[in-house]
Amino acid sequence: MGRRRALRLALILFGSTALYFVPAPAGLDPRAWSLFAIFLGVIALVVASVVPIVLAALLGTAAAVLTGTLTGKEAYAGFSEDFILLIVSAFVISRAMLESGLGARIAWFIIRRLGKSTLGLAYSVLLTDLLIASAFPSNTARSSIFFPVLKAICVSQGSLPGEPSRLRLGRYLMMSSMAGISLSSALWLTAMAGNLGGAKIASEHGVHVTFGSWALAASVPVLACAALVPWLLFRVMKPEVQHTPDAPEQARAALAALGPMKRLEIITLVVFTVMVALWALSSVWKLDRTAVAFLGLAVLLLTGAYPRDGFKREGEALEIWLWFALLYTLSTQLNTLGFMRWLGGGVSAGTAGLPPPVVYVLLTLAYVAIHYFFVSQSAHLLALAGVFLQVAVTAGVAPALISYQLLFATNYFSCLTPQGSSANVLFVGSGYLTTSEVYRFGGLVTAVNTAVFLTLGSAWFLLVA
């Protein structure tokens, strides 16, 4: 650990400890204040990138339990939340989509149909993404399906990473796909690991979000952005290659090389289709979504579509489960102990007199802008969505309106910075994009997304939510 990081760590630990010993403000449960001091320290560690997020979460939880601020039972409750288990199992399951080759086959299939022009290529990748995202809660895993396919196309068109030729085609396609993932993640409740956590937070404010209601609310603004963004980037980035007559041919060759669908691909396709159908029907038929995912995973394991030694490589899922459940629990306990309500009341005093629509817009813009400071979409959500929701509701904003806006924003702001989402990593590191380009074009995409979701989106949410 470098000297500067050690210094920042010491400062944050000291600040958090000092805050812990400040007496609680009048009207606030002292436990809520203690937990706030600990939680603020955790978020500061995450935002300042001082330590890995899992370390911050473990440290915060240990502090909360060992100081008696939370009981063990309270602090560990998140691990058996069904939506978190759903995230973990769906994350694990997505390996079958990746390793069976089904994901790449679908991508090539759509490129064969729509890939004749550069713009057509961009739209076909986005369309594939929108389609498969419903059963693919790891946007990072999705990026690793598209990246190799796109890179193969770029190289075949003579557009090479780290060279001037990157401007020919690669720079545009990589940026456009990265932007696309920020939209596909927003379309489905099950398209990004954090979405289910957001839905749970919304439910604490009385907004009941289901698979169907999420998709309905997201549909109009997501499709509008999906229509707009690839075209806009095309105009701004001006790729030199505008026609790719070879791409469909290349797709045909790739598909021919893949041969007919293999047994494991068919099994994967069937299991995912049934699973998504059952998730969509879960609120009607009263099915437990997590149990459906467990069953899906069991079938994939039984048939070998999920590789027998696959678990050995799921360490990342363990890490996500640990920090996500711990941060989620810290954040919800802060709410349970009354901190959010107290803070909401305080902030609302500052926004008193402002009309609810102004509060709504200001909070949304602030929520998006703050993503400059966050490395993880889910950490951002768990740290702030609850507070922002509470403040908006206290100021008179309709709970459903602000809930959907913040839930979708957690996705549509993902390409604001290179480190804004782990799904960006492959594209950012591809050699086709410079860091400053990601800031520039990613900022543009996020601005467009925010504008569409605030205008068209808000109108639509008021209509359907």
Add this chain to the structure above:
Amino acid sequence: MGRRRALRLALILFGSTALYFVPAPAGLDPRAWSLFAIFLGVIALVVASVVPIVLAALLGTAAAVLTGTLTGKEAYAGFSEDFILLIVSAFVISRAMLESGLGARIAWFIIRRLGKSTLGLAYSVLLTDLLIASAFPSNTARSSIFFPVLKAICVSQGSLPGEPSRLRLGRYLMMSSMAGISLSSALWLTAMAGNLGGAKIASEHGVHVTFGSWALAASVPVLACAALVPWLLFRVMKPEVQHTPDAPEQARAALAALGPMKRLEIITLVVFTVMVALWALSSVWKLDRTAVAFLGLAVLLLTGAYPRDGFKREGEALEIWLWFALLYTLSTQLNTLGFMRWLGGGVSAGTAGLPPPVVYVLLTLAYVAIHYFFVSQSAHLLALAGVFLQVAVTAGVAPALISYQLLFATNYFSCLTPQGSSANVLFVGSGYLTTSEVYRFGGLVTAVNTAVFLTLGSAWFLLVA
């Protein structure tokens, strides 16, 4: 999947489904009967080695929830049980002991002192094992510390795997170490993943097991067996090399090559020492053991003693967490719903009139013998300990007596068969032991262990428990 396995799978699924639709016997909650049918199917899948244990657990849980036998909340409760989280984090933490090299250093250190004779070597390995096991809940990870150290010594003495020379030294040392792990696991509450689960099961029968009470109860019979078993195996297996004057020299060379303790080793040593001390004091100081483990893991992560990319390789911990928590929950729900009590009453009718000491001995022998059918110690525990405890208590056996006996048996029977514990794998696969030798000598060790624990052990438990 082979035809025979598919057939067995179909038979088990059919049998379990048929049993599910049989009306519940009078006096038993229908939900308890349904869960019993599902649980029996899961255990049959595990025992018949038809599918991996995690698959059986996922399938059983999905079936229980989707049939409405359990709610999701009930079925997933195990994931936030603090003792299961303690298992998972301690399992993860043990990587620091392994990768820092501290474990191997301790082994070499003790061999340097005690390794002059073959018998001395065996005792020194066992002593090391007994010492480090308190902070090392993965007996499999411990086996992977001792195995390379032992193999280096055997090869240097000209005892090679898969050759007649294996009889010179290797066969004896491998068998003795494997037997040693069955004892070191029994000595500490935190020495084997399943032990905490066993303590939780005992607590449901009113027997409160702490780190200290476990160690006290285990101490006398474990140390007696530890004194007896290496000597007995030495007499029976007759290794041709009886003196190893070079081993201390070899240890000295290995230690010299390691150089002075490295920074990460020192950190690991300090963290483990503090952690074990806090675990031992947890019931006095009212410390949450899981939070202590979280804190330990955080410190190891922060200092780099736990490798930064370590989580990527912890997929196995995820797998254990999944199946252990799910099986544990299925088993405890069976108890909660009254099945164990009902079954205990039924079986007790059969043992009516038998004096409690006879029931106690018979149940212990049966519990040990049934391990011939189980691949995992923890699965055996979760499947049977609850029932055996209930039957014994109903028949008038003192709860503490039977609890400790079964908890320790879950460890001391581990080398009954080659597949009786995952800690056996390295030794069994070493080429120094044939399968039939493992059955023969492992059976002998288990018989000796059982005899000591039933006689000396029982007397001691009655005295201290």
